Amino acid sequence: MRPSSRSSIRFAGASLLALALPAAAHAQSAAPLPALVGEVKIPNQSFKLANGLTVVVHEDRKAPIVAVSMWYNVGAKDEPKGKTGFAHLFEHLMFNGSENLPGDTFKWLQEMGATDENGTTSFDRTNYFQTVPKAALDRALFLESDRMGYLLGAVTQEKLDNQRGVVQNEKRQNYDNRPGGMVFPTVYQNLFPEGHPYHHIPIGSMADLDAATLLDVQTWFRENYGPNNAVLVLAGDVSAAEARTLVQKYFGSIKRGPVNVPAQASVPPASPKSIVLKDKVAATSVSRWWAVPGMLDKNTQALDLAGSVLGGLASSRLSQILVRDEKLAVAVSASNGANQRVGTFSVSATVRPGVDPVVVEKRLDEIVADYVAKGPTRDELRRAATALVASQIRGLEQVGGFGGKAVALAEGQLYAGDANWYRTELQRYASVTPAQVQTAMRQWLTRPPLKLRLEQGERPASDEAKGAQSKPAGAVPAPTKRDVPPLGSFASLDFPTVERATLSNGIKVTYARRTAVPLTQLALSFDAGSASDPANARGLQALTANLLDEGAGALNAQAIAERREELGMSLNVSSSLDRTNLVSSMLSANIAPSLQLLETIVERPTFAQDDLDRLRNQTLTGIAQSQRDANGIVQRNLPTLLYGASHPYATVGAGLPDAMKRFTRNDIVSYSQAWLRPDNLEIFVVSNLPLADITRQLEARFGNWTAPAGVAKGTKAFTAAPPSVSGPRIYLIDRPNSPQSVIVGAQVTPLQSNADILAADAGADVLGGNFLSRLNSDLRETRGWSYGVGGGFSLNEKLVPYTIQAPVQADRTGESIAAINSQISDLFGSKPVTGEELERLVSNNVKSLPGQYETSAAVMSALIQNDLLGRPDDYQEKLAARYQALTTGQLVPALRAAVDPQKMTWLVVGDAAKVRPQLEKLGMPIEVITTK
Incomplete structure (x- = not known):
């Protein structure tokens, strides 16, 4: 539903493990696999209402939140010929308000402080899910019951036309404008013959979406979305007894629908x-x-x-x-x-x-x-x-x-x-x-x-929308009035206590304890990042970091991979502008051998020439591909336009091809010795194990690590200032035959990331920072020109840019920039932040805090960002009071002080032949450039 929504695929297995395993010194002594699997438990109880609604409840009291997951037994395989894409189209329509919760559903979800809210459609089902504070459980169940039993009175022709356009832009973005996007539909069209339920993919065809009438979608809803065709899962701070009472209250009066028998399908004969x-x-x-x-x-x-x-x-x-x-x-x-x-x-x-x-x-x-x-x-x-x-x-x-517990149970x-x-x-x-x-x-x-x-080669033209066909519209039924339940009393965020230790060689350890899972999340964070690349060696940092687990000590890449898999250990390089992070998730039962492997990788990388040559070729191929993808083109070109070619933040995607080709092993070794070293490192840990145990393990592995003799620690030179901007300018990169343009507006702001910028950030949230922002509401929900528009600040250590990104259908490129500028002018002028917008923003940001920091990974990310930006340990716990103190009069002045529409740099990637005439009407200077 949202731009982050993805076509759903099967989630294999469960998302819950309860383990109490002895620490293992070696992989061979780790708990055997059957023992691990035997500990996987998601205790649950099920019941069924008289109308056929099946309910599954899992009680988990670790946090005051509840996942509400509604799964309907209808998907793309159940769509008849001529109605492909209907299940997915209806997924969108069910987010456009119901009879008693009118307007965009995200308005109500934000009022509840929901997290992980979304909807997806697959071949086999449509689901809607949100995790809400316990105090909003009544409201969340009312929401799901209202769009199950009381929806059609809110589905108008205008909403149908709008969401039809949004879905068509989703198709353009995910299939038609993406290199290789036609592979998925081609495979299903050819593996499964015409008439087979899996012949077409869930997005459907432009023609069938064009042909959908209000009467068609009303019939589709009545036939498929009854309670007897659904499964509701509640997982979290709720008991089965509580759930039974609430579900009966909100869903019990909804009548059964037709009995839906999902399409049967068998594996067809092979047709080579x-x-x-x-x-x-x-x-x-x-x-x-x-x-x-x-x-x-x-x-x-x-x-x-x-x-x-x-x-x-x-x-x-x-x-x-x-x-x-x-x-x-x-x-x-x-x-x-x-x-x-x-x-x-x-x-x-x-x-x-x-x-x-x-x-x-x-x-x-x-x-x-x-x-x-x-x-x-x-x-x-x-x-x-x-x-x-x-x-x-x-x-x-x-x-x-x-992919949480509710998914495993519902599936x-x-x-x-x-x-x-x-x-x-x-x-x-x-x-x-x-x-x-x-x-x-x-x-x-x-x-x-x-x-x-x-x-x-040249891709064949994609099927394009031709406009909705004229058919009987269908009458909108009168709504049924129901009383919306009030919200309860919301619990405050209880962020884990932050503790610290220092290893004998001076490496600092920042730690928080989470005991819900037997996992240790660990990040080795080096003060490096892409800003450590010299201007003539863009990509050196990333290449070096990616080579670490390609060979270390006596282990080659194959041996390292096998060892990680034996231990159930993940390891990912996560680089930002300012930091190079090696992030590992370890089974706490196997922490000793996992840290031993990590020590080898970080302290004794071999940087073999053969591995360097191979990874260089892979990187160059990735660079070449990003030069053909619209979003990749933006990532490669915007930093230079924004910061200037010599600025440390002018990172160019995975690097510059010419520099990548000339990197030698000596370059890699020299970079590693200067930057990936113990005196440039801080370790962040979130674990079920106590800090004393963690410190002992880290001391054994990293406490004796010393910086290379005679090699100075790397320093970043932030001497070059970003280019001055005297007025808005458009840079156009031609990408012929693009059905969609990617628009980016950006500027470097005067904000300091370590200062209090909450009011400016809140103003940016109103403008473009969430689904209900003015930009997204206008270009997606009102005009239907985009699958999603967003904007906001990026909090880097040295500079804070503001960026707006809008993928839009090609024929609306110029009008979209004009619409964005109009929204900014309105916010800064005649239409400042309203009381409703502020109330919704504060409610969402305060009530969602327990859900935002549900996982250890989220906690560790907060620890790393707090350190980078110089924030206090209690920053997250004090956020609620700071949001509640905001006033409508603070937001626009704070945002206006940071963002100047006259200093916006616009980058447009699209078909220049179609786009340039539109851009010329805007009256800004236009410069055509080639991608890096």
């Missing part, structure tokens, strides 16, 4: 095809696709693990052979994507530039054939299953959202008729044998696949 697609891609990719059984089939878990071993894990066979050993590809993947009835198994490789794609296709087919013939090893399966279970443990803290109940289906899945993962995987692969992957090659 070879398809060549052309698009704005930098490197050719080749892939193989098979139609396979759906999620309830006994072979599904075996195929899941087969995909992980083949191309899903960092240690996968495809990675080792095609990327690391033979260097024929720069990226590979393999996975099993199971829908309810059927699924797809795919393998793919992005061809290394200069290599013949035919050679890669031949090797890909040979590797798959050999794998199917011989099967995986027991060790490979154990690592794949451990990695999967560890991933589920990391979802423990989240009660809702895209099982809806698809399998069993909320505890996650147990069956995980038990199968733990017990699958190599022979079972081999049998499943021989049954399904020996059939002729769909062969697809995506190569550089």
